[in-house]
Amino acid sequence: MLDLNVFPPNFRWGTATAAYQIEGAAHEDGRGISIWDVFSYTPGNVKKGDSGDVACDHYHRYAEDFKLMKELGMNSYRLSISWPRILPKGRGEINEKGLAFYDRLIDELLKNGIEPYVTLYHWDLPQALQQLGGWANRDTVDAFEEYARIVVNRLGDRVKNWITHNEPWCAAFLGHGAGVHAPGLKDVGVSMQVAHHLLLSHGKAVRVIKEHDSSHKVGITLILGPSHAASDSPEDVAAAARHDAFLNTIYLDPLYGKGYPRVLFDHIPALAPKVQEGDLEIIATETDFLGVNYYQRSIVKHSEQLPFNFDGVRPPGPEFTFFDWEVYPKGLYEVLTRVHQDYAPKEIFITENGATFEDTLTEDGQVHDEQRRFYIERHLKSVQDAISEGVPVNGYFAWSFLDNFEWAEGFEKRFGLVYVDYATQNRHVKDSGKWYSKLVKEALGAV
């Protein structure tokens, strides 16, 4: 199935995580409160009332985690910085203990020969900024720029690869339109303005990073997926085009200098974001790579449902993950070839790809997760096929290194290559992790 010779010799093989999902120590060493702490503490928002208070206790266990990561042979690791650890109030007073933690974390990674890819924002906005309107308030763009400058100035001598935002679609729509993520708002118009402010803050952060050191690589991570029409009827085809704009091109187009997609905002003109003079130029500031997170495709039909007049149709499967997401590896190939053709990023990294299945820890500490292994193998084959056609994919970060806090699903949904027994915090490498380790070592010529 896989031909590792197709992957470039300097290909980055790793895993990805995010601060709120693994660190724990939510009230330690001066960390401020984030919108996800508030959202998790609000009854009904997160399954079983779970929160990131302890999570994988990575804040205290990072050295053992990175030792394991090294043993598994990975050469890269994508992590995120907790903004409220650095600036407990979002702006102003800096928490030195927060910066010192990330000093230790990065130093430990480098000691293990693992290249850090750092995400500046993975959804954990300081609550103090939310109280001033959060991402719906354009001032938060400036706050993010200040935060980015502090982090890059402190870690920029050791971190050379930066991701400004993780999945702005989730932060904007799930958090402000659907209300199922923090801060739990349900206003589509606000979610569109939030999307704009997230993109604007991305552009500002790119410039901060490049001013610090123009040799650093910077990009943004988007969650992307094909929008397939449920039928070839003009109504369904038009609905799928609007959905593609809603999920994909609302971000891709402005990032690559094309402005916002009219196919969407001609349909919902009243919900279009307020854009100031110069904003689109800042958003389109040149980047070095695009981070692609891929999980599934969408099948879309016309609907009377406002404001978008589209609705999802259950995909045919036949395979579905524990999240009830269809297993559709071809969709990653479709995304990669489309992005390459329509936007031509200099480089692409798969910054997340993975699946949940109902993992069981055996008496002897094993997790036989063949479904996850097979999922990853087929998606890597899609990456291989895209590379064979000239798409410049230079890295794959499996989601995730560890089982972790899966947002509104809490700890029930496990994505890790490594199983976390939360009662003991013991780590157990799953069969998928052992397979991935062997593959990575072979790819890197380490076997």
Ligand SMILES: OC[C@H]1NNC[C@@H](O)[C@@H]1O
């Ligand atoms: O749902 C799985 C992952 N998707 N992308 C963002 C991550 O934070 C999620 O855990």
